[in-house]
Amino acid sequence: MSNSTLSTTSTMTDSTRLKPLSATTAVDTERTETAIEARHLNIFYGAFKAIHDVSMAVEARKITAIIGPSGCGKSTLLRAFNRMNDFVPTARVEGEISLHGHNLYAASVDPVEVRRRVGMVFQKPNPFPKSIYENIAWAARLNGYRGDMDRLVEDSLRSAALWDEVKDKLKQSGLSLSGGQQQRLCIARTIAIRPEIILMDEPCSALDPIATIKIEELMQELKKQYTIIIVTHNMQQAARVSDRTAMMMLTEDGKRSGTLIEFDDTNVIFTRPKDKRTEDYVSGRFG
């Protein structure tokens, strides 16, 4: 990463945040690196505008949670970060998302490359109907991994805190695992291609509480190396796991587009939010 990119982004983040908050300024100045950034992002499905003018800079090696009422476009926004919306035939994106200063929606950018750099874990665990080993090795092989594959599989499974549970049955189908294990397998296969950013779309919503705790603990480990953006409808979870929280709402112009109304440190969002709607939502007075 070049120095120039670094300085511009930091200036920008600082300038947008400095004015209202004096208490957290000291902490803010430590935040320097932006991993990925949305600028004036609008997303349309046909004539319907799903996302209205979202700008947010996601900091590297932090967990950023996106919260908001259902149907406010959290998943749509998340999927914009790795161009998964490309598969919706009517979807159209305005504005930009920049990774290291490159607009991911520029005509010259290959969406396949983007998705390798920005990995994704889905709401429902979706391991491939292949062996546990193959689940991890497959994408690494596609992406031309040249190292020791056994090693990569083991490392990835260890990073996903799954190794001890599956090390004796690597040849078994990924579908034979429990839901929580499947989700960690999906995280492991994402880690195996070394993305910079991992998107998580309500990764625990299909899991039981114990499996959820494991994933949450895993996320704390992963953020040492990876930038994580997580969509969750569970506010307690957002408060527990994330460093930064983005609050989304539907616009009030009757068009029912989703937009970002507040983006700040998680403790600020949950204790002294600036926006009345955020306060209502996090205190359960919404709807």
Next chain:
Amino acid sequence: MATIPLPPKAIDSYRPNLAGRHAAGRTWETIFLAATMVGILGLVLLMFNIVNNAFGIVAYADENDYSLFSPVPVEQLADSDLIVLLTNELSTGAINKLNTEKALDTRSRSELLSLVYERILERKVVASSTLDQALFARADFEAEALAKNEAAQFVFRSWLSPEFLTEPMSSQALFSGVRTAILGSLLLITLTIAIALPIGTAAAIYLQEYADKSLINQIIETNIYNLAGVPSIVYGMLGLAVFVRALEPLTSGAIFGNVDSNGRTVLSAAMTMALLVLPLIIVNAQEALKAVPDSLRQAAYGVGATRWQTIWHHVLPQAIPGILTGSILAVSRAIGETAPLIVVGASTFITADPTGPFSGFTALPIQIYNWTVQPQAEFHNLAGAAILVLLVLLLTLNASAIILRNRLSARRVL
């Protein structure tokens, strides 16, 4: 493609080779599209081949010169002279037979001329071409024909013609038609529907509205699916043994006093076809019944109707469009079926129209088969024309199914 700078840790171990992978992807996408197109190309060639055979030049010659019978070419004779000529040259029996089919003096000029050509001049095909030969290799074709018979005359012929539809079968390709076959096919499908529709609908009602999950009902369901996969020729064998032979007194009409027939009748064929299409009709009718909302049944039960009253007055009227559409589509499969008809003994050569369920018969697919396996090109022309007739009939059936469905579903009130 512009590359995004990698973080240092990722650079060493991965070589995604995106350009190569995208190229492979594009190549295969082309292959997948090509495979789809090959299927469609097959359809186009199939259609082209039919049309190509149904039109072409015919080289013909008369066995007997007109000068043997008439001072001027027969085309110049008046209608009455043609009748005189026919009466003089043909046996009394033959004339009587012609008169019973259609009195000679009520026949049109072209019909009389055809008779003269066929019976007196004994006009025969020397050679026959396909449409592409007629258009692009006419000279070669004519030279070959003239080498066979130097008196050969040439005419461009549409084998599909009004006469083709109205004339019965003949051993001479020039004068052959498909009237008997069309009538046979129509009679066959009418009887098939008459047998299969009530039974199929009743079976579907039983399975959909009455049957619990008992073993016997499950066996019936599974059995229906398996029957749908049985080759049609096996149904033919069943029909041969059961309807043609074992039930001969019934299917030949002997128990109704019909004596001049064996079991190889339209009725036997229709019963065989009914068994063949029954699984399809049942499955389609079940779908139609399934589509009737349960609220309707509950409403009827709620006002004290019995199960049968509910079905007869409420469920069935709603499901009828679907059942009819499904049945017509199933029967349109039967109209093209050939193998079972061969086995149960449809005649390949018959000039008499079918008169009822107990008569022997031929059918369009049987004629097509019979003409296709003849070695002479002109019979392939006939087969091509007959296939066009069959396809039009199929299309009509399918279209009528769709129209029927739209009509009936527009009328129904819910």
Next chain:
Amino acid sequence: MTQTEPSRVAQQAQTGRPEWATLLRRKPRPAETVIQGLLFASGAISILTTIGIVLVLGNESLSFFTDSEVSLVEFFTGTRWQPQTGDFGVWPLVNATLMTSLIAMLVAMPLGIFAAIYLSEYASPRTKALLKPTLEILAGIPTVVFGFFALTFITPILRSLFGVDTVQIYNDASAGLVMGLMIVPLIASMSEDALSAVPRALREGAYGLGATKFEAAVQVVLPAALSGLVAAFIIGVSRAVGETMIVAIAAGATSQLTFNPFQAAETITGHIARISGGDLSYGSLDYRSLFALALTLFVITLGLNLISRWLVSRFREQYD
């Protein structure tokens, strides 16, 4: 119930006041019972058909095999089928059936599956709405028309490509190729169902890991739909084995054991059609041999259909 009725009616008549027990009593409805019986009988006709097939084919086959001129061993091992000389070895017919079916599947499988992948993974909804029904027209064309196509179009092409001395007028290759074309829509439609049944989540999982569309389709979706594809293959084979008119027209009437696809070789179905179409005297050995052949055919196709159904149901369970 019926026994107590008279007394209750009498009771009611005496008091002149209807009792609730009487009003709610189950009434005999003979019409309903009769109707239900008729409906059941209609349903049972399908069972009767199966029983009929098994009985008829079994019975005639039995009298065929118990004939002094025939032996079961000869039937299943003999390499000559010449009813005139009393040779009833089924292998030449089975071999020709397998040859034509093999050629048909070599055409239908790749074309059908590739077309299915295109329709399910690549085609836009609009393209799909155009291509799919067009392909399905093929499935609605009577097989006798395909036979005509084989004999008058494909055979001449084969003969001009490979030489009239190499390719006989009647040959297995032409019949097999056209049979393949006939089966393409069946394979395509069954395979497309199987591919479309693979959850979107699996595709997204693959895309999310940086797979291209092709890689996701072939390496993730295709293997996930494997049992559905195998089921389609088996149904295709069953259709090819039972197909009659194409082989009866294009494959010829010579029963011989040959592995040369350019030679004429009569199949099981072709033989049945040819012999039964002629003047066949009931009860003759020839006549009975046809039932033994039909039984062989029935057993093969039934077996294939059962396997296919089992595979499809297993596939459904996996993703429900």
